[in-house]
Amino acid sequence: MMVDNIPILSHVHDGLTIEGYSRAAVQTCWRVNELKLLFDVGVQPWDFMGTPTMFISHAHLDHIAALPAYVSRRRMMKMDPPVIYLPDSAVDMAWKMLQTFRSLDRGAMPCELVGLLDGDETKIGREYVVKSMNVHHTIDALGFIVYQRRHKLKPEYLDLPGEKIRDLKMAGTEITTEQRVPVFAYTGDTSPKGLDNNPEFYESKILISELTFAAPEHRRSKIHKHGHMHVDDYRERADNFKNELIIGSHASTRYTDVQIRRFVKKALPGMLDDRLKLWI
Ligand SMILES: [Zn+2]
Ligand SMILES: [Zn+2]
Numbered sequence: 001m002m003v004d005n006i007p008i009l010s011h012v013h014d015g016l017t018i019e020g021y022s023r024a025a026v027q028t029c030w031r032v033n034e035l036k037l038l039f040d041v042g043v044q045p046w047d048f049m050g051t052p053t054m055f056i057s058h059a060h061l062d063h064i065a066a067l068p069a070y071v072s073r074r075r076m077m078k079m080d081p082p083v084i085y086l087p088d089s090a091v092d093m094a095w096k097m098l099q100t101f102r103s104l105d106r107g108a109m110p111c112e113l114v115g116l117l118d119g120d121e122t123k124i125g126r127e128y129v130v131k132s133m134n135v136h137h138t139i140d141a142l143g144f145i146v147y148q149r150r151h152k153l154k155p156e157y158l159d160l161p162g163e164k165i166r167d168l169k170m171a172g173t174e175i176t177t178e179q180r181v182p183v184f185a186y187t188g189d190t191s192p193k194g195l196d197n198n199p200e201f202y203e204s205k206i207l208i209s210e211l212t213f214a215a216p217e218h219r220r221s222k223i224h225k226h227g228h229m230h231v232d233d234y235r236e237r238a239d240n241f242k243n244e245l246i247i248g249s250h251a252s253t254r255y256t257d258v259q260i261r262r263f264v265k266k267a268l269p270g271m272l273d274d275r276l277k278l279w280i
Helices: 046-050 067-076 088-105 162-170 192-196 199-203 220-225 231-236 257-267
Strands: 009-013 016-023 027-032 037-041 053-055 083-087 112-116 121-124 128-134 142-153 176-186 206-210 245-249 276-278
Touching: 009 245, 016 206, 016 245, 037 067, 046 067, 067 088, 083 088, 088 112, 142 199, 176 199, 192 199, 199 206, 231 257, 257 276
Parallel strands: 037 053, 053 083, 083 112, 176 206, 206 245, 245 276
Antiparallel strands: 009 016, 016 027, 027 037, 121 128, 128 142, 142 176
């Protein structure tokens, strides 16, 4: 049964459906159905539970609070235990939290928690690999890039007829090279350093980034100290973004939707060549 328990937004780009909700201090959650991946679990939309793999950027409540609900609902619905990737330093406490809920709720919490460090690569099926990268926040936090692995015929074999290629393949010759295409990236919460230290973010087809602050009077030094970004940080980096789509998310609750749109439009009148989409 469909249950509409969260006001999620949805946007399709180049065959990937981005769904989610994201406001600072409220809750953040994302699903990319075609990749069969979830990112963050500040809240758990009922319909997201069918996705068995989750990456958690960091352990702030607005990104992790609904982890017990996700694990427990999958068990109740007789789904396989999910695999949940999260910053290595958060694994033990997250496990303890689940065990505490187990005592309170008297329900098992079957899942696998896997710790991630900067630079780790996680294979998702045959086609995708997720790379984890340290970003810059007030606690350990990771951003993620999903690469699609494409196998291209090596140039020296391009002109060979099909049967020759088949013979080479049968003889065990390595006839292809792997190309990695960054199709999706998510920074989680970060100051601009998270982007600048990991320029791969700028190359991904789709980038979900955080744009927590937008009012001109909000001091950027303070915003950066708290591990967040301001729209002026985007303006200064406008030339860096090679992405086809940039989703500005995690807006502060200090602003109404109308105010956010107005502030961002003022700082970036071209909305980064109309590639910037505000997730409000
Ligand atoms: Zn947050
Ligand atoms: Zn945070």
